[in-house]
Amino acid sequence: MSTDRLRPTSDFDRIASAWLADGPIELSDRVLDAALREAHLTHQRRRLAGPWRTRLMNRFSSASGRIATALIVAAIAIGGSIYALSRSGGTGGPGGSSTPNVSSSPGATTALVETSPAPSPTFIRSAPPESIPPLTARFTSPRNGYAVVLPAGWTAIPASQAWLPGTPNGWGSAVNDELIDPARQVRFMGTSQPLASGQSGAEWVQAYVDRNTPCTGEGPTPEQTLIGGQPGTIDQNGCLSAHDPRSLGGRVYDVVVVVGGRGYNFEMDGQVDHAYLLAVLATITFNPASAVH
Amino acid sequence: MVPTLVERARAGDEEAFASLARGAGDRLLAIAYRILRDLGLAEDAVQHTLVLAWRELPTLRDVDRFDAWLRRLLVHACYREARRGRRFAANVRVLPVDGPSAPDTTLSVVARDQLERGFRRLPPEQRAVFVFHHHLGLTLPEVAEELGVPLGTVKSRLHYATNTLRAALEADLRSPIESSREHLA
Numbered sequence A: 001m002s003t004d005r006l007r008p009t010s011d012f013d014r015i016a017s018a019w020l021a022d023g024p025i026e027l028s029d030r031v032l033d034a035a036l037r038e039a040h041l042t043h044q045r046r047r048l049a050g051p052w053r054t055r056l057m058n059r060f061s062s063a064s065g066r067i068a069t070a071l072i073v074a075a076i077a078i079g080g081s082i083y084a085l086s087r088s089g090g091t092g093g094p095g096g097s098s099t100p101n102v103s104s105s106p107g108a109t110t111a112l113v114e115t116s117p118a119p120s121p122t123f124i125r126s127a128p129p130e131s132i133p134p135l136t137a138r139f140t141s142p143r144n145g146y147a148v149v150l151p152a153g154w155t156a157i158p159a160s161q162a163w164l165p166g167t168p169n170g171w172g173s174a175v176n177d178e179l180i181d182p183a184r185q186v187r188f189m190g191t192s193q194p195l196a197s198g199q200s201g202a203e204w205v206q207a208y209v210d211r212n213t214p215c216t217g218e219g220p221t222p223e224q225t226l227i228g229g230q231p232g233t234i235d236q237n238g239c240l241s242a243h244d245p246r247s248l249g250g251r252v253y254d255v256v257v258v259v260g261g262r263g264y265n266f267e268m269d270g271q272v273d274h275a276y277l278l279a280v281l282a283t284i285t286f287n288p289a290s291a292v293h
Numbered sequence B: 001m002v003p004t005l006v007e008r009a010r011a012g013d014e015e016a017f018a019s020l021a022r023g024a025g026d027r028l029l030a031i032a033y034r035i036l037r038d039l040g041l042a043e044d045a046v047q048h049t050l051v052l053a054w055r056e057l058p059t060l061r062d063v064d065r066f067d068a069w070l071r072r073l074l075v076h077a078c079y080r081e082a083r084r085g086r087r088f089a090a091n092v093r094v095l096p097v098d099g100p101s102a103p104d105t106t107l108s109v110v111a112r113d114q115l116e117r118g119f120r121r122l123p124p125e126q127r128a129v130f131v132f133h134h135h136l137g138l139t140l141p142e143v144a145e146e147l148g149v150p151l152g153t154v155k156s157r158l159h160y161a162t163n164t165l166r167a168a169l170e171a172d173l174r175s176p177i178e179s180s181r182e183h184l185a
Helices: A010-021 A029-040 A050-061 A063-088 A201-211 A274-283 B002-010 B014-036 B039-059 B063-085 B109-120 B124-134 B140-147 B151-173 B176-184
Strands: A137-140 A146-150 A155-157 A177-180 A186-194 A223-227 A230-240 A251-259 A262-270
Touching (some): A146 A186, A146 A274, A201 A230, A201 B063, A223 A274, A251 A274, B039 B063
Antiparallel strands (some): A137 A146, A223 A230, A230 A251
16 A cells, blocks of 8 residues: 555545455345244234325315315314304313314314215224224324324324423423324324434434333334334334323333434324334324424 | 336235345345444344335335335344444454555555444444445435435535545555654644
8 A cells, every 4th residue: 555645536435445345245044034034923014094095195186175175174163163162251271273274273272184085983992902993184293394194083282382302202292293082092192303413313313212211012122113104213112101190001102213304203102002003103294394493 | 027026025925025035135235234344233234124124015115116215224224233233343353453464456454454443433324325325336316315314414424434434544544754744743
């Protein structure tokens, strides 16, 4: 090797490429066989939501669909407002506006409405955990840069504050979008925050996992999974939540993912299991650019 | 042929998936090893990737993107192994540093050792970008698309990785006399 300093780019690229050329060339049969054995024991995640989602998207893609949906939303909003006023004597209160257009009213309590035909929102109390209800109602976070599809009839309380780096976001925090089923048996929470300057996605995930309370759940922890097509991490995987006074009971799942420079945290608790969680996570779509800073 | 296999595997055909795994295994190991610099960790990352790929295949919408999708899963598996293992420092392979040994056709032993040490200091995200660009030969926009991160992030990661490795190499290339002069000055 010459004692001359490296010339820009070309020398370095050549050296780097030559150095990287060395390495193993063949995956051992042992590893391949182990992977195939494990795959054989692993159920594929079916696209449970495929048909209804397609209908939903088609419906929203047409102008008439949007108008029809807007009319439904407006009717429910007006009706809800009249109902709320009659209950509260017009002084406002925790009920707030009940417009399903949650994007326009962060902090308000809203009801999710069906966005595809003929689903039967019969879920909750008596259903076995593995029974996944039809996921038919889309919630678009007004400030956290994502959307999720949940069963119709759930109540949404959109976040009203930003989730600042290094701060907690437990159940009930105003930084979370919280959505709950009518029987208060299952709950979903979502929030997000920008990564700190110079922080990588993996660093953000690790910092979050390190802060979170470890627990023993029904599945491996951490578990890698896809969230709306993005690789994410389940860091609490079906933990029993009986000791948390804010919990619904049942199990807790906590998930993190980084998309477009934002760290997202989603949780589900209550009468929910792993399959239900994955079905909901598969419906999530990200739009980090729409997040409110 | 591959799209057919992918479609069959996506529909639950285990034999088709086994064929895909055999075809992709070597390529995945090559990438994982170059990111992790540890054969054991790389094999774990590949195994995890293949299992995850099987489980998630039904969610893959564009079968033509199978290879890129698989590589992205692999990179995240590598991140996981890197965080889990944290064995980089312990696994540094110290090579003889008595000075340049027998002429190497491309790279001296000392330079390799310096690159190895420098590379192990990089976070896995920077390693991945470096490997995708310099080993796979992808352009930076292609790297950004494959890894699912903004182009600016890719540029930044490559910049830091390159600077770190260049510094490691240049430290090696300075002669003792030159180093002394720098100190005196």
